[in-house]
């Protein structure tokens with residue numbers, strides 16, 4: 353296995369080279385962007401810029417080609433059988449809202465059940481609660497074990513013919529937990545339920561193959577995988593997309609419009625009303641291409657080694673511990689403090705040019721289950737180095753001594 357050196361990827365990221373002291377350990381909130389992404393968007397604006405799927409001119413055709421090529425890149429990255437199964441959205445949040453409105457609104461009724469893992473981000477909870485309020489369906493949380501894993505025995509007991517959907521993250525944005533997706537998907541399918549996988553965190557770290565995974569819906573955001581803000585995607589099984597009604601109306605999503613009746617375009621355009629984020633789509637494709645050009649298994653091994661360095665270091669500092677020790681986890685750690693307030697600690701870290709996140713991480717139900725008001729989250733990405741972790745540990749130890 354080749355060894356990943358973070359020096360070379362760090363050099364690809366202008367913000368990290370220009371702010372050479374900065375230690376970015378907040379990649380779960382958003383990743384920094386490689387030059388390849390900035391260059392791709394700039395080249396698009398300088399050479400092609402035109403609206404897509406309209407315009408009877410050279411640039412309009414070139415922009416449409418670039419936009420659809422970006423869709424193909426996203427499809428290829430997750431091994432989708434077809435690019436028509438990739439719907440561009442504003443991000444993971446909008447993708448989940450799309451499924452809730454369109455699939456949920458047309459398929460669910462009073463008495464149906466939606467099972468949601470306790471690990472979920474608010475983006476994978478609130479749209480289902482809103483759908484439940486509209487339809488009379490019920491939202492039920494899948495609890496955690498004492499080891500903070502999803503409780504699969506509890507899930508087995510909850511699954512029934514009433515279960516229509518199971519929502520689960522591929523990687524918790526708080527604890528880094530990777531639930532056993534294949535098992536959960538097989539269990540849900542056995543009772544005829546659909547499964548939505550939130551890959552917002554996992555996509556930057558894990559190889560996601562939608563055909564191998566066998567989920568029904570998968571969502572993600574470009575900005576968490578080295579791409580631009582304002583764009584993400586929904587992937588879904590073709591037969592589901594074909595049966596789903598539009599959820600927003602406007603240009604682009606129609607076949608014909610008249611005051612006697614309007615017909616809709618086939619997927620994915622049916623779900624992309626209005627001018628899409630076409631320049632960002634080009635940047636998104638550039639981010640995925642950049643990542644694909646790297647040795648992804650070496651990055652994964654590098655991130656795991658950094659996580660282990662972090663965990664070993666934290667074990668030697670008084671007054672702080674990492675929450676949960678799930679069997680399978682990504683490079684995200686939530687730190688809980690015996691007495692110090694996470695906001696105070698983060699302030700000291702910021703003064704030392706170390707960026708982390710504090711708070712409930714948009715996962716209040718999980719925080720309640722953990723009996724925490726907030727944690728300090730350290731999230732690691734390809735451009736981090738052993739030096740970053742060593743420095744974090746040193747400043748953390750000094751800070752906790754000072755605050756004791």
Ligand SMILES: Cc1ncc(COP(=O)(O)O)c(C=O)c1O
Pocket residue numbers: 380381442443444445446473475476521523524525550552553573584714
């Ligand atoms: C696991 C998870 N799901 C969904 C989201 C929502 O992503 P976005 O805000 O890009 O739509 C996030 C963002 O932090 C996340 O971590």
